[in-house]
Amino acid sequence: MKVDILVAEIGSTTTVINAFSNINTDNPKFLGQGQAPTTVLEGDVNVGLQGAIEDLKRNLGITTLSYKEMLATSSAAGGLKMTVHGLVYDMTARAAKEAALGAGAIIHKVTGGKLRRTDIKKIKEIKPNLLLLAGGVDYGERDTALHNAELIANAGIDTPIIYAGNIENQEEIREIFKDKSNKLYVVDNVYPKIDQLNIEPTRKVIQQAFEEHIIHAPGMSRVRQLVTGPIIPTPGAVMEASKVLKEAIGDLITLDVGGATTDLHSVTEGSEEINRILISPEPIAKRTVEGDLGVYVNVKNIVERIGKDKLEEEMGCDVDELLQDHKPIPDTPRLKRFVEILTTEAVLTAVCRHAGKLRNLFGPTGKKIFAEGKDLTNVKWIIGTGGALTRLPNRIEILKKIAIQNKGDYLLPNKEAKILIDNHYIMASLGVLSKKYPETALYLMKQSLEIE
Template identity: 65%
Template structure:
């Protein structure tokens, strides 16, 4: 059997493959009158990721074999293969800027939006202990920023010299004061650290410029993604891009934004909860905002997972309160629960944890209104991301595509804003579900086949 495109999602624990048919050239218009060329999600297979076996290709082959069993075929061939990866811990990054609330935060926004997992953020000059911490982390990429264009230069230059002391072949992305690019290049040219130069993430006061850095982070990730055993051979198999899985979801969110307007995407997983929002917010809120926010923003909450971190969520709710709500002690469900709920009690338990993860993660992602009292009376300020113009809330990931109460869980967001001080989406926002669970695959597909990816995504959302 020959399919047009096979997309592999190589995760830390599970490898998923999605097969697509009817995918034409990147610029071709899909013809709905020709069902053979209309894009369809043809099939899906999965298997445990095989990092521990020394080669992620083993898990990939097993996932393809599972797809073949699901479709009742002996073998599968494909015209194109694309991939996303979060194997071996995903894209680990450290970020270093000048001032925490300015260049360091801008660099962090760029890294998160690209799909990175941030293990360290620092502001100011790197000290010896900071260098040792970077050595312990062993990041895949290091981002160096600092200074608005034509502004302060010394901190970034001294930090580049400090990074040379690592003596490790870790790629460095410089996204700071453009006046320092030549000196940064000179400092790192004799080190084992590959250097990538891009536009300043914070070129002027209150001006975020994160998209060029995001694109470069993903390009550097693709070039150097050989951390998981066997990943170097995946590059030989893949005919298109390899990008971090969370970055692929962000790509999909931005594609949808161009078609249907302001939105947010919720992805509750076993270990983390990610939120992606693409919205400029309201003019009214922007006039009282204390700092700029990117159009496309991602946050990842490493303590809000419904399996690996279920004890954290139980503690946040309160074991006694949770027992009253469920009608049974949570320990009953936790004893047998193994990542996918099977019994009625397990479903009740996981749905309550998912609701808590969604609400807590939205609180951390969204901005809020602050009241300041001074000699002139009360002033109103806005801090953080404004979600008040969001028209669509989209659920993806295992929990929000498979749980029976997934829609009610997402509807609870607007109702949670009873005090009215959170910059949450309104109750009029529509609730949509990625029913085919293919947003990450379509995010990487969109790099090469954007029109087909958009059609497939809208079909997964219920032909929006």
């Protein structure tokens, strides 16, 4: 059998492969999916990829499979590790962090101000795949970013560097790194003026740098030989899909509960009412990643959050027994119920961490209400993707609980927000597909979400 495109999604616990045909026609088709455990620990992710292809062939009832193109997303082996360094923590450092998260990175360290020896030591311990330097509005403060660049250049850190700070420093930055082994990317300032974010140029370059340099998991170089198109971080691909979809159907959030992390992507301008009282700017497209909320790798963190006694009462059995039987893909009603409880906790915690809040500030003229963080009150759609939220029996009920807990000061979606499920579990694949075939990707996304 010949298909147009295969898209591989190499996750931290599971590798998924999706097959598509009739690409770039009026009637593109999603043919089917295969999956297998990711084989990072065996020393070669290619084994898991081949296992997923074999599973796809079984599901399609075929013995041979050929394809014109293969694309891929990856979050295996810890995904795209980054450190971010700006001038003022709440301004340029935060803007740089938003750019990195939106591109699909996992942030291991953020600093504001001049780096110190202890910071350099920590960066060396982290061994980031990419390092993002920012600082100063355009034609503003220059010294901090230059000091940080000099320190990094002289510390023997050979990580690729992205500079996205004060444009007056660009030539100087090039000079600092010209004899160093670091690949240097220079882009527009992420924070060009006070209270103005410009994060899209940096996001694009982060994904480009990931593609060029980050063959980070064992066997990824062999996957690179198979793949004819880009390999981008899986969370970045989900963000791309969310942005394409927002243009078509309106403000939305996308939740992806995985084995290691829970990601939340919001694409919304927020309400006019909240924007008027917002303390600092927020990006239209924002991602948060909760590294402690995974339903397999980080299962013990979620069990701790819920509490063993409460969990045992709800499940009617011993939690330690459940943890012993726990698998990347639950295969019994009892394990599925267990994962549903874990997923509910992950979803509700992630949404509260992502959403902004109303705050009361008291001044000489009395109490004033301000808003801080991301406003989700205008969200019309709540989308579930990833293994847990596309496969669990009660996935819709889990997502409905987001609006039910909308009490108090959190800027959460309201009960009018509609629930959509990525039924084919192809959102990340369509995000990478949208880079080349945006109309095809949107068509297939709407099919998977079962919307006109």
